[in-house]
Amino acid sequence: MKLPKLVVPVLALTVLGIAVYAMWHHQPPAPEQLQGMMEARETDIAPKLTGRIAELHVQEGQRIEKGSLILRIDSPEVAAKLAQANNAEAAASAVAQKARNGARPEEIRMAQANYERARVGADLARKSYERVEGLFKEGLVAAQKRDEAEANWRASQGQADAAKAQADLARAGARSEDQAAATAQARQVAGAVQEVEAARAETELKSPVNGEVAKLLAKVGELSPAGVPVLTVVDLSDQWMLLNVREDQLQRFAIGREFDATLPALADGASKRVRFKVIASQVLPDFATWRSTRNNQGYDLRTFEVKAQPLKPIAGARPGMSVLVAR
Known part of the structure; x- marks a missing residue:
């Protein structure tokens, strides 16, 4: 009995399907995996002042140490402020030194001479008054003349006292309060100089950390704004x-x-398999939930971000590399 022509192909396909099903059923499925990503500490380095980049001393991929010079910034404004601060410091120091030294010897001698002249004049006025007073008592001069002589004597004596105080002041020098004020002014200006010196030091941008230059955004001749990162380490x-x-x-x-x-990106061998330790975890936002509908257990499954460190640094590992974890 001959079979219809379509029966033979159908039987062949049926047998093939049964064989494939049997092979798949008896072969265990490949284990599921979780995929993560390697990260490393990155530091964005930015200058503290605005200026034009004059020199660049690093390039991408270069290993740098803490304190290494990265670039130099040309800032004429800082140079001008430094010159002004230095001149102000010199002037304030001179004033403070003058207050400490007091009057010059020539000024002291001049004040003493003025006092001697005033003292002699006061003695002469006193003697003239005494003579006029004697004549007044004898009735030889009028009271007006006596009063004029007394007034002249007392005025001369006042001038002598003022000249003596001036001479004493010249010998004593400036008051302690004036000296303290002049010294404080000098220190204040010195602090301004230190501030400008600190700004000048920032024209040489140095690395605060050890690491590798991952991204370089600076170019010689460009204007670098303050606070904007120029490279990532x-x-x-x-x-x-x-x-x-x-x-x-x-x-x-x-x-x-x-x-x-x-x-997987590392070479095959022992270095490919790494031991990690979980150090932190946190829940991701709602939009990152793996299952947004309720399952048979009656709640939505949330997703957590797990942070794990290798027990020892992985040679050759780079940020962004895939990490596979068997479930």
């Missing part, structure tokens, strides 16, 4: 990985737990 010795985990798997990645992971 990555510290490859401070590494960690970030892994997104559903909350039903979070117990495995509790803080302090350890797990194994692989970095």
Whole structure:
């Protein structure tokens, strides 16, 4: 009995399907994996003042140490302020020195001479008054003449007292309060000089950390604004990985737990498999929820970001590399 022509192909396809199903059913499925990403500490470095970049001493990929010179900034404004501050400091120092030294010897001698002249004049006026007073008592001069002589004597005596005070002041020098004020003024100006010196030091931008130049945005001749990063330094010795985990798997990645992971980008061998330790975790926003509808358990599964550090630095690992964790 001959079979219809379509029956044979249908039977062949049926047998093939059964064979494929049997092979898939007996072969265990590939294990599921969680995929994370390597990270490293990055530092954005920015100048503290605005200026034009005059020299550039680093390039991308270069290893730099803390304190290494990155670039030099040309700032004429800082140079002008420094010159002004230095001149003001010199003037204030001179005033303070003058207050400490007091009057010059010539000024002291001049004040003493003025006092001697005034004292002699006062003695002469006193003697003239005494003579006129004697004549007045004898009735030889009028009271007006006696009063004029007395007034002249007392005025001369006042001038002598003022000249003596001036001479004493010249010998004593400036008051302690004036000296203190002049010294404080000098210190204030010196502080302004230090401030400008600090600004001048910022024209040489130096690295505050060790690491590798990951991104360089500065170019010679460009105007660099204050506070805008000009390069990024990555510290490859401070590494960690970030892994997104559903909350039903979070117990495995509790803080302090350890797990194994692989970095496919690294060479095959022992260095490819790495031991990590969980150091932190936090829930992601609602839009990152893995399951937005309720399942049979009656609640939505949230997603947590897990941060884990390798037990020792991974040689060759770079930020952005994939990390695979078997479920």
